[in-house]
Amino acid sequence: MKALCWRGQKDVAVERVPDPKIINPRDAIIKITTTAICGSDLHLYDGYIPTMKAGDILGHEFMGEVVETGHAVTNLKKGDRVVVPFTIACGGCFFCKKQFYSACDNSNPTPETAEAVYGASPSALFGYSHMFGGYAGGQAEFVRVPFADVGPVKVPAHLTDEQVLFLSDIFPTGYMAAENCNIEPGDTVAVWGCGPVGLFCIKSAFLLGAARVIAIDDVEGRLKRARECGAEAVNFAHVDLLKWLEERTAGRGPDSCIDAVGLEAHGTGIAGIYDRVKAATYMATDRPTALRQAIMACRKGGTVSIPGVYGGLLDKLPMGAAFAKGLTFKMGQTHVHKYLKPLIARIERGEIDPSFVITHRYKLADAARAYKEFSTMKDECLKVVLKP
Amino acid sequence: MAATLLTTAVKSAAGSGSRVARAVDRLPPARTNLSSTERWLSLAAGGTVAGLCLTGRTPPVLSTIIGTGLIYRALTGSCPCYRALGVNTAGSTKPRTAVPAGHGTRVEHAVTVNKPVADVYRFWRDFENLPRFMTHLIDVDATTDGRSHWIARGPLGTAVEWDAEIVTDVPNQVIAWRSLDGADVDTAGSVHFVELPHNRGTEVRVALKYDPPAGKVGTALATLVGKSPESQIKADMRHFRELMEAGEIPTIKGQPHGE
Numbered sequence: 001m002k003a004l005c006w007r008g009q010k011d012v013a014v015e016r017v018p019d020p021k022i023i024n025p026r027d028a029i030i031k032i033t034t035t036a037i038c039g040s041d042l043h044l045y046d047g048y049i050p051t052m053k054a055g056d057i058l059g060h061e062f063m064g065e066v067v068e069t070g071h072a073v074t075n076l077k078k079g080d081r082v083v084v085p086f087t088i089a090c091g092g093c094f095f096c097k098k099q100f101y102s103a104c105d106n107s108n109p110t111p112e113t114a115e116a117v118y119g120a121s122p123s124a125l126f127g128y129s130h131m132f133g134g135y136a137g138g139q140a141e142f143v144r145v146p147f148a149d150v151g152p153v154k155v156p157a158h159l160t161d162e163q164v165l166f167l168s169d170i171f172p173t174g175y176m177a178a179e180n181c182n183i184e185p186g187d188t189v190a191v192w193g194c195g196p197v198g199l200f201c202i203k204s205a206f207l208l209g210a211a212r213v214i215a216i217d218d219v220e221g222r223l224k225r226a227r228e229c230g231a232e233a234v235n236f237a238h239v240d241l242l243k244w245l246e247e248r249t250a251g252r253g254p255d256s257c258i259d260a261v262g263l264e265a266h267g268t269g270i271a272g273i274y275d276r277v278k279a280a281t282y283m284a285t286d287r288p289t290a291l292r293q294a295i296m297a298c299r300k301g302g303t304v305s306i307p308g309v310y311g312g313l314l315d316k317l318p319m320g321a322a323f324a325k326g327l328t329f330k331m332g333q334t335h336v337h338k339y340l341k342p343l344i345a346r347i348e349r350g351e352i353d354p355s356f357v358i359t360h361r362y363k364l365a366d367a368a369r370a371y372k373e374f375s376t377m378k379d380e381c382l383k384v385v386l387k388p
Numbered sequence: 389m390a391a392t393l394l395t396t397a398v399k400s401a402a403g404s405g406s407r408v409a410r411a412v413d414r415l416p417p418a419r420t421n422l423s424s425t426e427r428w429l430s431l432a433a434g435g436t437v438a439g440l441c442l443t444g445r446t447p448p449v450l451s452t453i454i455g456t457g458l459i460y461r462a463l464t465g466s467c468p469c470y471r472a473l474g475v476n477t478a479g480s481t482k483p484r485t486a487v488p489a490g491h492g493t494r495v496e497h498a499v500t501v502n503k504p505v506a507d508v509y510r511f512w513r514d515f516e517n518l519p520r521f522m523t524h525l526i527d528v529d530a531t532t533d534g535r536s537h538w539i540a541r542g543p544l545g546t547a548v549e550w551d552a553e554i555v556t557d558v559p560n561q562v563i564a565w566r567s568l569d570g571a572d573v574d575t576a577g578s579v580h581f582v583e584l585p586h587n588r589g590t591e592v593r594v595a596l597k598y599d600p601p602a603g604k605v606g607t608a609l610a611t612l613v614g615k616s617p618e619s620q621i622k623a624d625m626r627h628f629r630e631l632m633e634a635g636e637i638p639t640i641k642g643q644p645h646g647e
Binding site for chain 1: 500502588619626633635636637638639641642645647
């Protein structure tokens with residue numbers, strides 16, 4: 001089959017590889033019908049995530065048709081159309097039973113690195129480095145899905161691939177980030193980053209009852225999309241952001257702040273240069289510009305919710321401000337399994353059509369070019385879907 | 389040697405019956421890992437090096453370091469290098485069991501399994517399940533009367549075999565076993581089960597002891613070329629939890645990969 005393989009920093013290529021086969025009893029093989037490139041794939045592309053091996057197949061947002069099932073998979077059959085969560089969860093461990101699916105104890109075959117770096121291993125992920133299990137991803141013609149009896153969800157025939165594909169990651173990720181804010185009627189939510197996850201945060205915050213959403217970015221095309229989602233949008237390059245937020249909330253600050261940017265924040269000014277230097281000299285791994293601002297801006301007793309990916313160590317984080325204001329922090333990989341059915345219901349009721357984020361469509365064979373254009377945001381590239 | 393050479397020297401210098409000697413007597417026994425033969429050899433070698441140093445026949449700094457090191461391990465009976473390698477030549481005077489105290493390699497590990505204690509106990513009590521999660525085991529054949537025949541991977545692709553018997557079996561609490569005379573490897577093990585309150589699963593604590601055919605050197609070599617016994621038992625117990633909770637052990641072996 002054809003699959004997009006990681007070769008090294010900023011080097012990916014579509015290669016011919018063997019077809020996947022059933023290895024464990026709870027596996028299924030899915031024939032991919034639609035897959036996507038995620039912003040977090042760019043962290044791999046840019047070489048920020050360690051434990052990648054040349055030849056690893058990328059992709060964690062995908063859906064398709066069941067072509068084969070292991071003997072322990074009784075809820076799926078050949079021909080079923082399914083969306084697959086990017087987090088791999090066994091369904092039986094302490095964490096899965098508590099619906100902390102992205103903390104599954106039993107899906108990572110090689111948890112040693114994560115245990116050393118994080119104290120414990122989170123769940124494995126598709127196509128996201130050997131620290132997270134080394135599973136082959138779904139930017140391919142076929143994919144092996146472990147624990148297929150608890151992950152993949154069957155989708156209604158009347159919904160298109162593009163309407164349901166993002167249930168695999170970014171829609172639940174934005175939704176969980178908003179849910180983590182414990183939004184109360186009348187709340188103001190500020191969202192850093194108007195990429196696909198940020199846009200889903202904005203839409204989800206409104207679905208959950210926010211009165212106002214303020215969207216922050218420096219890419220005008222993305223700010224325009226945020227406005228289309230109903231947010232007030234601000235270009236942080238043109239204002240003193242913290243002062244602007246204080247004025248717009250009449251001194252109180254946003255009730256909750258969502259950092260939908262993560263470890264590759266493009267800071268400006270002295271702090272931005274400082275972070276780049278620290279990261280380049282390996283004195284810090286992540287650049288937390290957005291997170292710093294979110295902490296400083298958030299109202300007293302508010303919530304900072306972090307769907308943006310962080311991988312390592314942060315420097316100059318204003319913990320004193322977080323403590324003084326009594327902030328709540330909520331973060332982590334999305335417990336996708338928990339959100340699949342409720343969010344399918346919202347799509348079916350017409351409350352949201354997740355396909356609004358798609359800007360580019362490519363053949364899988366052109367995936368390498370798609371990565372390049374996505375990483376440079378050429379033609380206002382926001383979300384790429386790939387068709388095998 | 390009941391008293392170490394060092395404590396004997398201190399006591400004789402301070403005078404027997406003195407406060408120093410009484411204090412020395414109250415010290416806990418030193419953690420020795422050298423046999424008495426090896427300690428006398430160390431003392432002799434250390435003395436020789438020190439003597440050569442005094443006559444100016446060797447570089448003074450190097451020989452001082454080597455000589456002091458040899459005399460230190462002779463006096464204390466403790467060698468940091470051996471300790472780092474897990475080697476112990478001190479032996480033991482305790483009565484013989486499957487693996488006498490001070491012999492062999494002892495490893496322990498605990499995991500919490502999200503299953504009722506009865507399920508966890510029942511799975512372990514069937515020793516034929518053990519090779520499913522203990523990677524060094526090839527096969528365990530449970531016979532009658534709590535006896536079993538074990539085949540395990542030995543060094544350099546060999547197989548080692550032994551018969552074992554269950555010595556303790558308290559349902560849902562503890563199982564303990566040991567190898568019988570004539571074993572290729574003297575071994576003993578135990579597993580304790582504790583059900584946690586409020587359906588939080590079962591704590592499983594395992595302890596294994598092995599006296600491998602090549603002895604301490606074999607264990608040290610195995611550690612150098614592969615997993616240490618500690619990381620091996622940790623991986624095995626993780627596989628046990630995976631089998632109990634997920635019904636299978638996760639793997640990526642055999643999945644497609646680019647060139």
